Amino acid sequence: MGAPPLPLEAGQPAVTSSEGVGEATGRSREMLESLLGPGGLVLLRDSVEWEGRSLLKALVRQAALRGERVHVLGCEVSEEEFREGFDPGTYSRLVYHDLFRDPLNWSNTGEALPGGPLGVLRAMCRRTGPGPVTIALDSLSWLLLHLPCTTLCQTLHALSRQDSRPDDSSPVEHVRVLGLLHEELHGPGPVEALSTLAQVEVTLSGTGDQASAHILYRRPQHRPTHKIQWFTILPDFSLNLQGGSPPKSQPHPDPRTHPQALLCRGLGQATSHIFYEPDAYDDLDQEDPDDDLDI
Amino acid sequence: MFPELNDLLNASPDRAEPGKLTLLCDAETDGSFLVHHFLSFYLKADCKVCFVALVQSFSHYNIVGQKLGVSLTTARERGQLVFLEGLRSAVDVFFRAEGEAHPLHFLREAKAASLQPLYEFVREALEPVDQREAAWKRPVLLVDDLSVLLSLGVGAVAVLDFVHYCRACVCCRLQGNIVALVHDSGDAEDEESDVLLNGLSHQSHLVLRAEGLATGFCRDVHGQLRVLWRTPSPPAQRGRSLTFQYKIQDKSVSFFAKGMSPAVL
Numbered sequence: 001m002g003a004p005p006l007p008l009e010a011g012q013p014a015v016t017s018s019e020g021v022g023e024a025t026g027r028s029r030e031m032l033e034s035l036l037g038p039g040g041l042v043l044l045r046d047s048v049e050w051e052g053r054s055l056l057k058a059l060v061r062q063a064a065l066r067g068e069r070v071h072v073l074g075c076e077v078s079e080e081e082f083r084e085g086f087d088p089g090t091y092s093r094l095v096y097h098d099l100f101r102d103p104l105n106w107s108n109t110g111e112a113l114p115g116g117p118l119g120v121l122r123a124m125c126r127r128t129g130p131g132p133v134t135i136a137l138d139s140l141s142w143l144l145l146h147l148p149c150t151t152l153c154q155t156l157h158a159l160s161r162q163d164s165r166p167d168d169s170s171p172v173e174h175v176r177v178l179g180l181l182h183e184e185l186h187g188p189g190p191v192e193a194l195s196t197l198a199q200v201e202v203t204l205s206g207t208g209d210q211a212s213a214h215i216l217y218r219r220p221q222h223r224p225t226h227k228i229q230w231f232t233i234l235p236d237f238s239l240n241l242q243g244g245s246p247p248k249s250q251p252h253p254d255p256r257t258h259p260q261a262l263l264c265r266g267l268g269q270a271t272s273h274i275f276y277e278p279d280a281y282d283d284l285d286q287e288d289p290d291d292d293l294d295i
Numbered sequence: 296m297f298p299e300l301n302d303l304l305n306a307s308p309d310r311a312e313p314g315k316l317t318l319l320c321d322a323e324t325d326g327s328f329l330v331h332h333f334l335s336f337y338l339k340a341d342c343k344v345c346f347v348a349l350v351q352s353f354s355h356y357n358i359v360g361q362k363l364g365v366s367l368t369t370a371r372e373r374g375q376l377v378f379l380e381g382l383r384s385a386v387d388v389f390f391r392a393e394g395e396a397h398p399l400h401f402l403r404e405a406k407a408a409s410l411q412p413l414y415e416f417v418r419e420a421l422e423p424v425d426q427r428e429a430a431w432k433r434p435v436l437l438v439d440d441l442s443v444l445l446s447l448g449v450g451a452v453a454v455l456d457f458v459h460y461c462r463a464c465v466c467c468r469l470q471g472n473i474v475a476l477v478h479d480s481g482d483a484e485d486e487e488s489d490v491l492l493n494g495l496s497h498q499s500h501l502v503l504r505a506e507g508l509a510t511g512f513c514r515d516v517h518g519q520l521r522v523l524w525r526t527p528s529p530p531a532q533r534g535r536s537l538t539f540q541y542k543i544q545d546k547s548v549s550f551f552a553k554g555m556s557p558a559v560l
Contacts, residue, residue: 048496051525076459076498078467101463104456106411145452145494184493187486209535 028239031229032062035215036134040199041160041177047184050204050211053077054233056136056180057085061237063134063176064090070134073120075099075142082138085237117146121155133175135159140179140194141186149190156197210242223288228275296336296363297548303522303539304501308340313433313470316462318499320492322479323507324518328543330439331356333474335363338370342471343431345420347413349381349443362546375431377420381443401449410449410457418464421471434471436461441491442478451491458495500525516540516556
């Protein structure tokens, strides 16, 4: 890193003295680009305390800014709610497959998407056009509660590996699948099964009011790498990265304070993290050492 | 309704925010005072209320409502309140002919798979039928409580689907609100209860969690209330969370910061 961060007031992002707005924007874009990666499944694991839909929308926006088509399988919120806050460019590149309004065909009006959730998912496996495409599943938890785990995993595998069909002689196009998963709703078995399918896994957490993303990258023939990033998502769904662990939050007057009482802040989550800053003498070889064995 | 709770939530009957799902949760205490608060709140706000009451009788809610300044009898007579009295309806369902629609039809099924009849009941109760409905402000669905459905053999996913459809209809299409109570059993082995509680929390915009004190019964502090705002817009990784303690009195509930009960100051 460059110069140490300046002393911070509560709520201010950590920006080094040598870093301007442009560099901060660049690092934010870098983080989103690293999550979007070359393709495959990106698993976003959130919780009640630390919701992940905002990060999902930030990734959708980044993919749209790259000129990609973005298909959203919307199961948990209405199309209006999901589109809220996007700029016109992202709005126009977004195709929303509405499984929220009538997912189980209770209205019997024929307006429900044909084939139900599995039918819609399988239809996405059939590529309809050239060019890179991003598919956002909001959410994998809803699909996991309504479909058998094995069926979902097989469909996800087919969905995220469309660029490697043996009978397809067309140029390889990247398919990226973003899946939002609410961790508390599922047992360890289904969560681990989805985890093994993911090329990138992001677990949302935080301390106080500051969110963090624990990112696990799995690259073929490489050791998995792990990174922790503190961040804030702005109203336009761009990202604001924090330079390291957040400063201790200062108590500040709460406009909703009861006039007769001092209010306690909610109990924050107790999390511990290890932050490692490699120096010039560290030799971090990302390659798997077992590759050297001639077995 | 309890004015102090309105202050804490920054809410009032004349400016209730539309399209929201508020989840009431209680753990090792009785959170029904929150149900009574929201029932009187929305009746005073001139909303059309559909109350799916599975736990107590109509007269019980009416007696408490009168202490809080609302008459459920009057509200029902003038069409403002649609009241499904679960304790009475549960008996009716067995005397209906096969095939006749009933909101608690799942009680007749060996394996209760779907709450669609209950959803249809709610939809028909709250969808405006004609111009007379314009007299009421937005529709509100109140459920006391969803955990009872688990006890009656309905699966957690079926209950989540029911709330999902209610949300799509009442919150999104009709711009109304939903308030539902669910219990946290605290039993780590009760997976259905956990899935229901967590699934509902993920669908909610506001979560009010009433908990008993860790130290046990106290005459002057009946429990603590944790408020979690999970507003999706503007985007926030974590809604604001505040914790208060409370004491329930005959006609009101007082709230104060932890350790600041007037009895100990």
